[in-house]
Amino acid sequence: xxxxxxxxxxxxxxxxxxxxxxxxxxxxxxxxxxxxxxxxxxxxxxxxxxxxxxxxxxxxxxxxxxxxxxxxxxxxxxxxxxxxxxxxxxxxxxxxxxxxxxxxxxxxxxxxxxxxxxxxxxxxxxxxxxxxxxxxxxxxxxxxxxxxxxxxxxxxxxxxxxxxxxxxxxxxxxxxxxxxxxxxxxxxxxxxxxxxxxxxxxxxxxxxxxxxxxxxxxxxxxxxxxxxxxxxxxxxxxxxxxxxxxxxxxxxxxxxxxxxxxxxxxxxxxxxxxxxxxxxxxxxxxxxxxxxxxxxxxxxxxxxxxxxxxxxxxxxxxxxxxxxxxxxxxxxxxxxxxxxxxxxxxxxxxxxxxxxxxxxxxxxxxxxxxxxxxxxxxxxxxxxxxxxxxxxxxxxxxxxxxxxxxxxxxxxxxxxxxxxxxxxxxxxxxxxxxxxxxxxxxxxxxxxxxxxxxxxxxxxxxxxxxxxxxxxxxxxxxxxxxxxxxxxxxxxxxxxxxxxxxxxxxxxxxxxxxxxxxxxxxxxxxxxxxxxxxxxxxxxxxxxxxxxxxxxxxxxxxxxxxxxxxxxxxxxxxxxxxxxxxxxxxxxxxxxxxxxxxxxxxxxxxxxxxxxxxxxxxxxxxxxxxxxxxxxxxxxxxxxxxxxxxxxxxxxxxxxxxxxxxxxxxxxxxxxxxxxxxxxxxxxxxxxxxxxxxxxxxxxxxxxxxxxxxxxxxxxxxxxxxxxxxxxxxxxxxxxxxxxxxxxxxxxxxxxxxxxxxxxxxxxxxxxxxxxxxxxxxxxxxxxxxxxxxxxxxxxxxxxxxxxxxxxxxxxxxxxxxxxxxxxxxxxxxxxxxxxxxxxxxxxxxxxxxxxxxxxxxxxxxxxxxxxxxxxxxxxxxxxxxxxxxxxxxxxxxxxxxxxxxxxxxxxxxxxxxxxxxxxxxxxxxxxxxxxxxxxxxxxxxxxx
Numbered sequence: 001x002x003x004x005x006x007x008x009x010x011x012x013x014x015x016x017x018x019x020x021x022x023x024x025x026x027x028x029x030x031x032x033x034x035x036x037x038x039x040x041x042x043x044x045x046x047x048x049x050x051x052x053x054x055x056x057x058x059x060x061x062x063x064x065x066x067x068x069x070x071x072x073x074x075x076x077x078x079x080x081x082x083x084x085x086x087x088x089x090x091x092x093x094x095x096x097x098x099x100x101x102x103x104x105x106x107x108x109x110x111x112x113x114x115x116x117x118x119x120x121x122x123x124x125x126x127x128x129x130x131x132x133x134x135x136x137x138x139x140x141x142x143x144x145x146x147x148x149x150x151x152x153x154x155x156x157x158x159x160x161x162x163x164x165x166x167x168x169x170x171x172x173x174x175x176x177x178x179x180x181x182x183x184x185x186x187x188x189x190x191x192x193x194x195x196x197x198x199x200x201x202x203x204x205x206x207x208x209x210x211x212x213x214x215x216x217x218x219x220x221x222x223x224x225x226x227x228x229x230x231x232x233x234x235x236x237x238x239x240x241x242x243x244x245x246x247x248x249x250x251x252x253x254x255x256x257x258x259x260x261x262x263x264x265x266x267x268x269x270x271x272x273x274x275x276x277x278x279x280x281x282x283x284x285x286x287x288x289x290x291x292x293x294x295x296x297x298x299x300x301x302x303x304x305x306x307x308x309x310x311x312x313x314x315x316x317x318x319x320x321x322x323x324x325x326x327x328x329x330x331x332x333x334x335x336x337x338x339x340x341x342x343x344x345x346x347x348x349x350x351x352x353x354x355x356x357x358x359x360x361x362x363x364x365x366x367x368x369x370x371x372x373x374x375x376x377x378x379x380x381x382x383x384x385x386x387x388x389x390x391x392x393x394x395x396x397x398x399x400x401x402x403x404x405x406x407x408x409x410x411x412x413x414x415x416x417x418x419x420x421x422x423x424x425x426x427x428x429x430x431x432x433x434x435x436x437x438x439x440x441x442x443x444x445x446x447x448x449x450x451x452x453x454x455x456x457x458x459x460x461x462x463x464x465x466x467x468x469x470x471x472x473x474x475x476x477x478x479x480x481x482x483x484x485x486x487x488x489x490x491x492x493x494x495x496x497x498x499x500x501x502x503x504x505x506x507x508x509x510x511x512x513x514x515x516x517x518x519x520x521x522x523x524x525x526x527x528x529x530x531x532x533x534x535x536x537x538x539x540x541x542x543x544x545x546x547x548x549x550x551x552x553x554x555x556x557x558x559x560x561x562x563x564x565x566x567x568x569x570x571x572x573x574x575x576x577x578x579x580x581x582x583x584x585x586x587x588x589x590x591x592x593x594x595x596x597x598x599x600x601x602x603x604x605x606x607x608x609x610x611x612x613x614x615x616x617x618x619x620x621x622x623x624x625x626x627x628x629x630x631x632x633x634x635x636x637x638x639x640x641x642x643x644x645x646x647x648x649x650x651x652x653x654x655x656x657x658x659x660x661x662x663x664x665x666x667x668x669x670x671x672x673x674x675x676x677x678x679x680x681x682x683x684x685x686x687x688x689x690x691x692x693x694x695x696x697x698x699x700x701x702x703x704x705x706x707x708x709x710x711x712x713x714x715x716x717x718x719x720x721x722x723x724x725x726x727x728x729x730x731x732x733x734x735x736x737x738x739x740x741x742x743x744x745x746x747x748x749x750x751x752x753x754x755x756x757x758x759x760x761x762x763x764x765x766x767x768x769x770x771x772x773x774x775x776x777x778x779x780x781x782x783x784x785x786x787x788x789x790x791x792x793x794x795x796x797x798x799x800x801x802x803x804x805x806x807x808x809x810x811x812x813x814x815x816x817x818x819x820x821x822x823x824x825x826x827x828x829x830x831x832x833x834x835x836x837x838x839x840x841x842x843x844x845x846x847x848x849x850x851x852x853x854x855x856x857x858x859x860x861x862x863x864x865x866x867x868x869x870x871x872x873x874x875x876x877x878x879x880x881x882x883x884x885x886x887x888x889x890x891x892x893x894x895x896x897x898x899x900x901x902x903x904x905x906x907x908x909x910x911x912x913x914x915x916x917x918x919x920x921x922x923x924x925x926x927x928x929x930x931x932x933x934x935x936x937x938x939x940x941x942x943x944x945x
Contacts, residue, residue, distance in 0.1 A: 049611030149215015187223030303387030326375030808860025
């Protein structure tokens with residue numbers, strides 16, 4: 001007995017020692033870890049629910065596609081480098097592309113290989129039941145029918161030219177036959193095959209192709225060959241295997257479209273020269289059953305104002321009664337533009353900004369391409385053969401329902417209000433009801449805010465009116481407008497909204513069948529509203545959301561859903577506003593039962609997807625420590641099987657944990673924040689602390705944060721793994737006081753943590769980007785409690801930024817200060833003191849905190865000169881400051897090489913100030929222009945002897 005006790009004691013000691021050894025063997029994250037850290041995307045479940053697929057890719061390198069049996073995670077098919085994939089309509093096959101090997105491509109790029117000689121994508125077709133794989137090389141694209149039919153079309157890249165025989169390999173006695181001259185064509189080979197391979201069709205010189213939705217037909221367009229005009233559009237009947245000519249010998253065929261029933265095919269063509277700058281297009285309609293083709297619209301056709309537009313998509317009404325197409329104004333000739341006697345160097349180039357313009361010049365230039373392609377919707381009526389113009393310059397925008405099955409459409413005109421858009425982004429629109437049979441327009445209302453839409457059955461127009469904080473409906477038949485949410489004791493506007501603009505809504509869940517009821521959300525619950533007003537609104541979640549701080553939202557399980565079937569269960573997501581638990585619950589559409597939780601845990605749940613033909617589901621869930629892997633189950637949600645295993649290397653990394661922090665702002669407002677703590681956190685140890693902030697982030701308690709090179713902000717897992725605390729406080733804003741609001745919320749949060757005894761108060765830093773960068777700049781003019789600061793793209797001078805341009809959109813920046821994030825709530829001349837008092841630039845002499853600024857020379861959101869103004873003020877004041885300016889980069893870094901560089905410099909900067917690490921040479925010596933591109937100056941300064 002004693003020997004057994006001794007043996008178990010020794011075993012326990014060994015286990016404890018081994019556990020400690022494993023803990024000691026864990027290491028901190030390094031910048032070298034980023035490339036191999038994996039992401040997961042493209043997750044899908046097959047129609048029958050028996051298979052699940054997802055792509056797992058490292059941040060840099062070759063990934064893989066995994067196809068896993070829903071009920072058996074061990075049954076797995078792995079396709080190296082598989083991507084852009086889908087299941088066949090019968091759920092028996094998987095098909096997708098295989099990218100070339102990452103290292104091979106990189107090697108060829110180093111050798112300056114031409115683009116045409118670079119390796120191209122391949123295609124795989126896999127039989128799921130046994131994993132048998134077929135592959136095709138050099139594939140340009142592939143397609144399958146959208147709804148039914150087990151067909152696959154494969155379009156290939158151009159064939160590589162045959163390699164010439166080397167001189168030493170030639171037979172000196174042989175007479176070489178002259179090689180045929182390669183033909184010039186934009187077309188390539190197309191193979192159309194059944195998934196099982198029993199049927200296959202092959203065509204050459206194909207330029208474009210497409211299936212009908214039901215998989216009964218396929219069109220293909222042949223490109224010209226050499227100088228021959230042997231183009232054409234053809235139709236393959238997949239039931240008979242017969243291919244027929246629709247039209248041939250035109251210059252171009254574009255935008256072919258099937259009707260949903262596959263009874264008709266429409267397309268555009270032109271006979272103008274391929275070199276013509278202004279070709280005219282004709283609209284053709286092919287009757288597939290009757291095998292009849294007719295030109296139905298062209299320049300000069302009655303009902304076509306101007307010409308047929310090549311830039312508009314063709315589409316049919318669901319009942320095949322109408323074909324929708326676009327028209328555009330006829331080209332006009334401008335003498336100066338076409339005067340060939342003027343040299344390009346003599347042409348005047350200027351932008352004229354006119355006060356009367358609806359849009360300022362930068363916005364016009366940004367939208368130039370869109371405006372050049374502008375088209376106006378028209379319809380061709382099959383029976384009457386009439387063309388009706390639905391849109392024009394007066395009512396330019398027409399919104400059709402997705403299925404094109406309703407008798408009406410909505411028309412919009414914002415031209416009376418567009419001029420104000422530079423400073424008022426909440427302009428309204430005049431809304432019209434368009435009768436699709438006659439083209440008659442009925443003005444519904446002028447200056448309507450929000451986004452009016454037609455209900456699924458077309459009985460109502462509905463929208464959220466931010467000016468009245470209400471949902472509104474307009475009954476098409478009676479022309480009566482109703483406030484749907486008036487009289488209810490709850491708010492339907494965003495209660496946390498804290499900017500000078502009108503608050504938005506919490507959204508809606510859709511309409512029940514035949515428009516019998518409208519489902520809308522308040523902050524917590526789901527409401528059923530009778531649009532006729534005959535019955536009282538019903539709280540479908542029985543107020544449980546508001547009672548328990550639970551946010552309920554309906555889950556849309558059918559992506560093709562148009563209206564809600566009330567006979568089905570009401571599946572809703574659940575989120576606890578305070579403790580951040582989440583999950584799913586079930587209720588009904590009558591409001592007779594309380595929501596019943598199916599799953600509700602300390603996770604973040606996302607990506608719920610149901611199989612089309614079964615109750616099998618997939619979803620993803622995460623915590624800070626758990627990557628959001630794919631899980632399989634059913635609608636009962638009692639048991640889940642983990643199907644993906646991404647980032648197994650994390651087990652060897654010091655990762656840490658996160659906790660929710662509750663504290664009070666200076667004005668007594670309850671706030672929350674996130675505290676990320678290093679692994680094996682010891683409350684008796686003093687830790688350096690980074691503070692990062694941007695609006696509100698505490699709802700992300702259970703979000704996984706991957707190690708990744710920084711686009712602009714600190715990577716939280718990296719700093720936590722390297723023994724920093726990271727604190728992310730929420731911020732509540734008072735209008736007109738964005739800077740003081742940040743101070744009143746961030747500083748007490750930091751002080752609340754300091755009071756707990758584990759923060760090294762001598763080594764704290766702050767970092768933020770954009771709006772967060774502004775707040776960093778403001779805070780260091782108000783406090784010296786931080787040892788270092790990082791400010792990315794900061795606005796420091798609101799008076800100069802107010803009149804600037806957001807070059808990414810071409811918009812004036814005025815709206816941002818008057819209505820949105822900057823929260824001043826008035827013009828510069830109305831509230832000059834607010835602009836000055838909230839601008840850190842005017843108080844830079846108070847700064848005693850070393851600052852690392854990043855601001856890039858192609859920033860499309862915050863004017864680059866803002867970062868320069870901050871840097872030059874600090875330099876003039878002899879304050880330690882560095883400005884990182886990445887050439888050609890935007891607001892956030894796009895290029896991975898630059899992201900890696902910023903990550904290194906951020907960690908070196910903060911390690912130096914908060915951990916006493918040697919400073920890198922780029923901080924002590926700078927990077928002279930003559931050394932640009934030759935060195936990065938990462939080397940650390942030698943320590944003093």
